[in-house]
Amino acid sequence: MLYLKKYFTEGLIQFTILLSLIGVRVDVDTYLNNQLPPLREIILGPSSAYTQTQFHNLRNTLDGYGIHPKSVDLDRFFTTRRLLNQVRQLDRLFVPSTELNTWLVHRDSDTVVSASSQSSPTITLDNGAGLEDVNNPDCVIFLVEPDIDLIDILWRQDIDLGAGREVFNYSNRQKENEEEKPSPQENKDRNEEQESWRNGVNLQGAPPVDGETGESIPEQVSLGTQTSLSLQECLRLLEATFPFGEETEFPAPVVSPEIAVSNEEVPSTSQGLPLVPQLPSAEPQLDLEQQWQDIMAIMELQAMEVNNTSLHTNSSSVSAISGTTESSTVGNFELSTRSTPINQDVSLHQASLPSCSQDFPQIFNPQLDSASIAPRTATLRPSSSNSTNINSTFGATNLTGIFLPPHVNSSSNNVTSTPVLPDPFSTLLEESMLDEISLLDLAMEEGFSQAQASQLEDELDSDSGLSLDSSHSPASPSSSETSCSSAASSSSTSATFSEEGAVGYSTDSEVATVETEEGAVGGYQPEYSKLCRMSYQDPSQFHTLPQLDSISHNHTYNLPLSSAFSEHPELPISVGKKTVRDKQNSKPQPPQDLLDKHSSRDERRARAMKIPFSNEKIINLPVEEFNELLAKHHLSEAQLALIRDIRRRGKNKMAAQNCRKRKLDTIIKLEQGVQDLRRDKARLLKEKMEFIRSIRQMKQKMQSLYQEVFTQLRDEEGRPYPPSEYSLQYSADGSVLIMPRSVTTAEQNRKPEKKQKDKKK
DNA sequence: ACCGACTGTCATGAG
DNA sequence: TGCTCATGACAGTCG
Numbered sequence: 031m032l033y034l035k036k037y038f039t040e041g042l043i044q045f046t047i048l049l050s051l052i053g054v055r056v057d058v059d060t061y062l063n064n065q066l067p068p069l070r071e072i073i074l075g076p077s078s079a080y081t082q083t084q085f086h087n088l089r090n091t092l093d094g095y096g097i098h099p100k101s102v103d104l105d106r107f108f109t110t111r112r113l114l115n116q117v118r119q120l121d122r123l124f125v126p127s128t129e130l131n132t133w134l135v136h137r138d139s140d141t142v143v144s145a146s147s148q149s150s151p152t153i154t155l156d157n158g159a160g161l162e163d164v165n166n167p168d169c170v171i172f173l174v175e176p177d178i179d180l181i182d183i184l185w186r187q188d189i190d191l192g193a194g195r196e197v198f199n200y201s202n203r204q205k206e207n208e209e210e211k212p213s214p215q216e217n218k219d220r221n222e223e224q225e226s227w228r229n230g231v232n233l234q235g236a237p238p239v240d241g242e243t244g245e246s247i248p249e250q251v252s253l254g255t256q257t258s259l260s261l262q263e264c265l266r267l268l269e270a271t272f273p274f275g276e277e278t279e280f281p282a283p284v285v286s287p288e289i290a291v292s293n294e295e296v297p298s299t300s301q302g303l304p305l306v307p308q309l310p311s312a313e314p315q316l317d318l319e320q321q322w323q324d325i326m327a328i329m330e331l332q333a334m335e336v337n338n339t340s341l342h343t344n345s346s347s348v349s350a351i352s353g354t355t356e357s358s359t360v361g362n363f364e365l366s367t368r369s370t371p372i373n374q375d376v377s378l379h380q381a382s383l384p385s386c387s388q389d390f391p392q393i394f395n396p397q398l399d400s401a402s403i404a405p406r407t408a409t410l411r412p413s414s415s416n417s418t419n420i421n422s423t424f425g426a427t428n429l430t431g432i433f434l435p436p437h438v439n440s441s442s443n444n445v446t447s448t449p450v451l452p453d454p455f456s457t458l459l460e461e462s463m464l465d466e467i468s469l470l471d472l473a474m475e476e477g478f479s480q481a482q483a484s485q486l487e488d489e490l491d492s493d494s495g496l497s498l499d500s501s502h503s504p505a506s507p508s509s510s511e512t513s514c515s516s517a518a519s520s521s522s523t524s525a526t527f528s529e530e531g532a533v534g535y536s537t538d539s540e541v542a543t544v545e546t547e548e549g550a551v552g553g554y555q556p557e558y559s560k561l562c563r564m565s566y567q568d569p570s571q572f573h574t575l576p577q578l579d580s581i582s583h584n585h586t587y588n589l590p591l592s593s594a595f596s597e598h599p600e601l602p603i604s605v606g607k608k609t610v611r612d613k614q615n616s617k618p619q620p621p622q623d624l625l626d627k628h629s630s631r632d633e634r635r636a637r638a639m640k641i642p643f644s645n646e647k648i649i650n651l652p653v654e655e656f657n658e659l660l661a662k663h664h665l666s667e668a669q670l671a672l673i674r675d676i677r678r679r680g681k682n683k684m685a686a687q688n689c690r691k692r693k694l695d696t697i698i699k700l701e702q703g704v705q706d707l708r709r710d711k712a713r714l715l716k717e718k719m720e721f722i723r724s725i726r727q728m729k730q731k732m733q734s735l736y737q738e739v740f741t742q743l744r745d746e747e748g749r750p751y752p753p754s755e756y757s758l759q760y761s762a763d764g765s766v767l768i769m770p771r772s773v774t775t776a777e778q779n780r781k782p783e784k785k786q787k788d789k790k791k
Numbered sequence: 792a793c794c795g796a797c798t799g800t801c802a803t804g805a806g
Numbered sequence: 807t808g809c810t811c812a813t814g815a816c817a818g819t820c821g
Contacts, residue, residue: 653808682812683800690797692813
């Protein structure tokens, strides 16, 4: 577990990112995914909402077409993207197979631009299928694996229902736009866009609402008039991306009328390359997955920015590019598509995801000027100056700098008039990823407070969480020593005991085991002390052999003595307590008294019966030898009976001792098991806390990164996007969209409903 | 005198 | 069947 954890440490992530940025391939994801599957659940739990973002596809889609036209170092650009994609795989997140590409294409009202006619190699809208109407002002392209049938049906339904553009809240936005950027063409565009609204698509302004479903529709796409075919195509693509009325997590995206590009109708770049990669059907994605993809998308943005910085040293180059491409391309926030040559830096994806919207409630603002709509929505490119900043940031060895809190970044980034960006990641991660964290925290709080955690940590530091302070233990060596010493002192023939050999369980290893567990035994300590008293023969061992302090079983204690005496029947026989008292009262004792004192009843009986051999032999001899022994001597029935009783009792006594020791051993082992489990528990809890810590740190970094990226974004006029009005949102495929907050809010409101529906299911 | 722990012994059952 | 072992129960011993 611990070694798994390191892969998630902040240092590794940062280092990996750094390596990727400098062109070093780091392919850890495979190992993590294949070799360390438990890790996901360690952090995320069984229902891991983390999903790998399939950014690799994004890079494939770009294939050099997402880079700035003026950028010469395309190879470097793509290398960087590839590396970034690899870095993204470092996370254990599931990479959705679905890929969604959305283009927001903007055309100046004055100039009707067909993508194919664009001098810039960026977007070629001339592809046959739904792009013939390239002249339409604004166009958003959603590239998806379309569920065309469904989309078409929905579209037709909207038409039949008379759903107008009003339904999609276009006018509101239009009003706002008028003030900022009134243009003669605007009305025309507006009409065109309204036309698109009829299709159930709202591309701009406040959160549009699907006239039929009532679902809010992501806006930000400028709509233009276009042929029904192109419109349908666009809608199809859009719907395919965000199936309306389906159970997908994604809200129905609002598609601008102009251009819808799918792989089938793949718009190709001037080079003939498909503008949009065909995307697998969008599967419902977990919020967390989306969020993570969003995060990764942002990271990629930064990375791109870094690379672009080297290519574009000043904003003029960017603006020039945007100027040329502006008419045809609005969406420049290209992370995943190669089809956005216009503002190669970024492909703007229109998809708004419910989950994402929830995650970015405060980020999305529906304030889009009509004038700025097209440029803003379409062009999200970091200013060159900002790019420089980013570059410097990334260039810095200390990657942590990019993860500074929002306010910090905002202060540093003066270029963007954007005030402190709302923390998108706070919401981004909260919904799902942080939910798990919260659960962990909750679990931790409930069952494992910080104090407990520290305590457990201390326990972990120590070898044992048990209180092994034997000095305070009843079974401490002192007490044991006393009893044992007394026992040993009482036996004047300890040497004899030794030579008789241990019959029972008294082995050093066992003794050691018992000793180590002495403190853990707790309630059994008195018993141990007794055992000690019972077993010790040499008091000196208490001082020389600590591990033998407490217990040393020798269950043969009385046998040698008895045998010794038995073999000397002439010795006087004394009875039980009397001998003991005699010894206690008079220290100088006759040998007979000492012998009697240590004689067992059977020994005394044997002596009384004049048994010619020792009890030890009687007890320990094998049956055959025992029988031979009996045969050698002519014994009376009484003697034979006594001998057999002695043998029986002697064996039973040893058996009883062994049995009791086994009991104790079992108890000790159980106690050890309990302690081991406690230690494991403490260790696991400690690891869990560390993981939670790491996740939080990552979250903070992501937030900072988000804001960093956001502050770098500029519309086509070079103005920053006000964070109060716009926010970045991430689609399932990892593409990044800049969307008005109103959309997000609407989506957010809609999300709970979906959740309820899910619960009902 | 009482109590608890330890120990030995017996009875019993299993191998 | 006898022997050995394990174990519960009981009682004696001891502190």
